[in-house]
């Protein structure tokens with residue numbers, strides 16, 4: 001089984017010329033003329049866009065979560081509705097929606113900055129992904145770095161590979177969750193967290 005928490009090599013960079021050549025080749029394969037007016041800059045543009053869309057390949061999640069501090073809080077911390085754009089590794093088209101990330105600090109009371117939770121979502125989303133692995137990786141990174149009593153991650157997303165092609169079901173929504181620690185072992189805690197996630201303000 002693939003290790004879902006294993007990070008790629010963060011030192012490897014993005015090969016812009018290679019990406020540009022590949023996009024040019026793709027345009028040719030489509031029967032397009034990559035030298036026509038509107039397409040001349042497209043390979044460079046797409047390569048730059050890919051560099052941005054997959055920037056999470058070169059970010060170390062453990063560094064993002066390196067800063068922790070003690071606020072003496074031992075109850076749930078939940079950031080809801082974090083906008084999330086990722087790319088399906090099967091078709092290289094977008095799946096996007098929202099992520100909800102919650103945790104209960106460990107006995108040390110160590111918490112991380114709220115923005116770091118969104119950063120972790122972002123960095124794992126900016127990789128070729130499947131939604132299940134994305135959800136799992138976010139949860140496992142928090143477990144690894146915060147040693148919390150529990151972690152809950154829920155992602156709701158629409159997959160454009162199911163909307164604009166293939167089965168063509170726009171509006172279909174996929175929900176995945178990953179629970180760790182107390183949220184796995186205690187149904188009441190899990191239920192309370194899920195209720196807060198579902199609650200609309």
Ligand SMILES: Nc1nc2c(ncn2[C@@H]2O[C@H](COP(=O)(O)OP(=O)(O)OP(=O)(O)O)[C@@H](O)[C@H]2O)c(=O)[nH]1
Nearest residue numbers: 088089090095129130131132159161162165166167
């Ligand atoms: N479990 C899971 N499946 C995904 C995700 N993103 C895309 N898929 C699915 O991956 C599958 C790939 O199936 P294949 O049969 O190899 O590819 P395909 O012929 O393009 O499949 P269709 O999309 O059904 O046309 C499809 O069923 C997609 O819906 C994801 O995040 N999680």
Ligand SMILES: [Zn+2]
Nearest residue numbers: 088090091161
């Ligand atoms: Zn897909």
